[in-house]
Amino acid sequence: MNELSQQEILDTTARCVMQTYARYPVALVRGEGCRVWDAAGREYLDFVGGLAVNGLGHGHPALVGAIREQAGRLIHVSNLYHIGAQAALAELLVSNAFADKVFFCNSGAEANEAAIKLARKVAKDRGKTDCYEIVTMRRSFHGRTLAAMSATGQENIHRGFEPIVPGFHYVPFNDLAAAKEAVTARTCAVLVEPVQGEGGVHPADAAYLPALRELCDQQGALLIFDEVQCGMGRTGKLFAYEHYRTAPDIMTLAKSLAGGVPIGAMLATDAVAKSFSPGTHASTFGGNPLACAAGTAVMETLLADGFLEGVQARSRHFEARLRELKARHPSIRELRIRGLMVGLELNVDGAPLVTQCLERGFLINCTMGNVLRFLPPLIVTDAEIDRLVNTLDELLP
Numbered sequence: 001m002n003e004l005s006q007q008e009i010l011d012t013t014a015r016c017v018m019q020t021y022a023r024y025p026v027a028l029v030r031g032e033g034c035r036v037w038d039a040a041g042r043e044y045l046d047f048v049g050g051l052a053v054n055g056l057g058h059g060h061p062a063l064v065g066a067i068r069e070q071a072g073r074l075i076h077v078s079n080l081y082h083i084g085a086q087a088a089l090a091e092l093l094v095s096n097a098f099a100d101k102v103f104f105c106n107s108g109a110e111a112n113e114a115a116i117k118l119a120r121k122v123a124k125d126r127g128k129t130d131c132y133e134i135v136t137m138r139r140s141f142h143g144r145t146l147a148a149m150s151a152t153g154q155e156n157i158h159r160g161f162e163p164i165v166p167g168f169h170y171v172p173f174n175d176l177a178a179a180k181e182a183v184t185a186r187t188c189a190v191l192v193e194p195v196q197g198e199g200g201v202h203p204a205d206a207a208y209l210p211a212l213r214e215l216c217d218q219q220g221a222l223l224i225f226d227e228v229q230c231g232m233g234r235t236g237k238l239f240a241y242e243h244y245r246t247a248p249d250i251m252t253l254a255k256s257l258a259g260g261v262p263i264g265a266m267l268a269t270d271a272v273a274k275s276f277s278p279g280t281h282a283s284t285f286g287g288n289p290l291a292c293a294a295g296t297a298v299m300e301t302l303l304a305d306g307f308l309e310g311v312q313a314r315s316r317h318f319e320a321r322l323r324e325l326k327a328r329h330p331s332i333r334e335l336r337i338r339g340l341m342v343g344l345e346l347n348v349d350g351a352p353l354v355t356q357c358l359e360r361g362f363l364i365n366c367t368m369g370n371v372l373r374f375l376p377p378l379i380v381t382d383a384e385i386d387r388l389v390n391t392l393d394e395l396l397p
């Protein structure tokens with residue numbers, strides 16, 4: 001394949017790719033660790049990390065080695081047969097989480113679709129009639145497929161696609177009284193991100209998730225955690241719910257689970273998982289050997305001695321540096337940080353800052369209009385964090 005120039009890539013994209021993204025005028029073609037290069041040879045420090053996908057950074061030897069090895073042996077076979085790589089990843093997941101069983105798919109939205117279907121099916125199997133409602137949070141994000149979009153508590157994301165899937169009720173995040181009012185005998189589940197990501201990096205309050213657990217138990221509803229963004233070591237623990245001394249019935253994962261190879265997973269307890277029997281749900285690519293071999297390499301790396309402690313240490317360094325920054329810049333309204341999931345809420349529009357950072361060789365993201373969001377590879381170094389913070393110091397009003 002002939003390598004296209006940066007301009008050719010931009011032009012061809014404009015001509016041939018549906019315009020669902022407002023893209024920066026940069027085509028990234030190579031990466032190593034936390035650095036990426038564009039087609040013009042320019043280097044950037046990556047604090048977007050594929051939006052929480054590149055947990056191990058770019059070109060991590062364990063991940064690349066596992067993908068190469070598996071690609072040479074077997075890329076795909078049907079789920080009509082047993083798949084060794086799938087069994088191995090499932091075992092690693094269940095032995096390190098609350099869950100007993102895993103269903104594999106290909107993305108976060110699909111994992112949430114599976115969770116929504118499973119919650120409805122469990123209610124049916126328990127003989128509950130008219131019990132299909134799901135309470136979700138305002139400012140949440142669960143994906144772009146029809147049911148995941150409908151679960152998402154942001155009206156601007158529904159606009160133009162109505163009627164949305166019925167049965168979703170949105171309550172303010174971290175507001176237990178509102179959840180108590182919304183959860184009724186018709187509620188089959190409560191769906192919540194332990195740390196809201198797209199919504200602007202908002203962690204659940206310490207007492208909120210345990211209280212939702214109690215509420216769900218009282219009402220006979222399931223508790224679903226969407227850890228698509230905040231799972232897989234992002235918060236300094238393998239799963240974000242571990243910070244809360246509580247556990248869900250169902251949890252969804254995707255993004256960094258296979259370090260950039262498309263994958264999604266829905267984990268559940270046996271009591272719940274048994275409602276999915278042959279013929280109730282499926283995915284052609286779900287749990288394929290290539291994706292699962294990548295997922296196993298990611299899991300083994302995260303579980304290796306000292307890895308998550310390292311994430312926590314770098315989070316402390318990042319936090320200390322950002323607190324200094326906040327003290328110097330009145331344009332910073334609030335800092336919210338869990339591990340290496342970082343939101344810096346500004347009093348001003350964040351978009352110009354993102355462009356200025358790009359011009360200086362830093363990839364950062366802005367969500368909700370004014371929240372600068374940093375989701376670097378978990379292997380980011382203190383020195384790389386310092387380079388970003390020093391640049392923000394020069395740019396912020």
Ligand SMILES: Cc1ncc(COP(=O)(O)O)c(C=O)c1O
Binds near residue numbers: 142226227230255
């Ligand atoms: C919490 C959460 N859930 C679900 C999704 C959807 O994942 P995907 O884009 O892989 O469908 C996202 C994506 O940003 C997310 O952050």
